[in-house]
Amino acid sequence: MPNHDREKIIHRRTPESAAMVASVQRAMAITPVLNRLTYADAEQVRAVFSELVGYPVDDSFMLIPPFYTAGGTEIRVGRNVFINQNCTIYDLGGVEIGDDVMIGPNVSIITSGHPLEPSLRRAAVTANPIAIGRNVWIAAGATIIGGVTIGENSVVAAGAVVTSDVPSNSLVAGVPAKIVRALEG
Numbered sequence: 025m026p027n028h029d030r031e032k033i034i035h036r037r038t039p040e041s042a043a044m045v046a047s048v049q050r051a052m053a054i055t056p057v058l059n060r061l062t063y064a065d066a067e068q069v070r071a072v073f074s075e076l077v078g079y080p081v082d083d084s085f086m087l088i089p090p091f092y093t094a095g096g097t098e099i100r101v102g103r104n105v106f107i108n109q110n111c112t113i114y115d116l117g118g119v120e121i122g123d124d125v126m127i128g129p130n131v132s133i134i135t136s137g138h139p140l141e142p143s144l145r146r147a148a149v150t151a152n153p154i155a156i157g158r159n160v161w162i163a164a165g166a167t168i169i170g171g172v173t174i175g176e177n178s179v180v181a182a183g184a185v186v187t188s189d190v191p192s193n194s195l196v197a198g199v200p201a202k203i204v205r206a207l208e209g
Contacts, residue, residue: 031171032117032151044116044149047095051076059090077101087111094136101125102158117151117170122158128182131162135170157192177207 034040058072069087074080076096084104091111093099098115102123109129113119117135121127136151138144152170156162160174163182174180175192184201195204 030117030153034116034149034151036147041149044095047097051093051096054096055090055092058087061089063088081105098135108164116149118153120153120155122156122160122176124159125156126161128162128164128166130165132167134167137170179207 034044054072054076058069058076061069061072066086069089070081070083070085073085073087073091076093077099078097081101082103085101086105087107088109090109091107093112094114095116098118099113099121100119101121102125104124105121105127106125107127108131111127111129111131111133113133114136119133119135133154135154136149138146139148139150150170154168154170155173156168157174157176157178159177160179162168162174162180163184165183166180167185168174168180169185169187172186172189174186174190175194177193178190179195180186180190180201181195181197181204183199184197185199186196187200190196190201191203193207195207196202197204
């Protein structure tokens with residue numbers, strides 16, 4: 025189900041843009057602390073990530089730093105989620121990550137952008153939510169664009185750019201990502 029009906033538009037020089045800037049500044053203060061930790065610091069990684077997102081993540085959550093975000097407070101992760109090195113999540117539009125999700129290295133999950141019209145590009149930020157279903161694997165270097173839902177049990181191939189919804193139990197690949205085949209349980 026497309027998420028474009030939940031699009032946010034934040035115009036410059038408004039209370040909403042000031043709140044967005046404050047959120048970015050907060051994240052920029054927390055992520056360096058997170059990124060000084062190592063794979064061996066799993067408990068501390070969970071504690072700092074919990075501070076970043078604003079709620080305690082499950083003890084099964086695992087992240088290998090470095091990690092980057094433009095806010096953090098709009099990220100929701102389920103149980104048994106694994107995020108590999110160098111993941112970037114721009115979460116202004118909201119990012120829901122289901123249980124048992126694996127996110128490979130160098131993955132970008134980007135909910136925000138700008139209007140296409142040249143005269144409006146610098147005047148506003150747009151954001152659409154991203155939903156990642158249960159038991160999804162997003163392979164190395166993939167990019168997920170705002171407004172997309174990835175159905176449960178699906179796989180996003182390495183380097184794919186996902187610009188539209190992915191049905192459950194599907195393998196997608198390419199730029200833009202297309203269904204390669206159905207996956208069996």
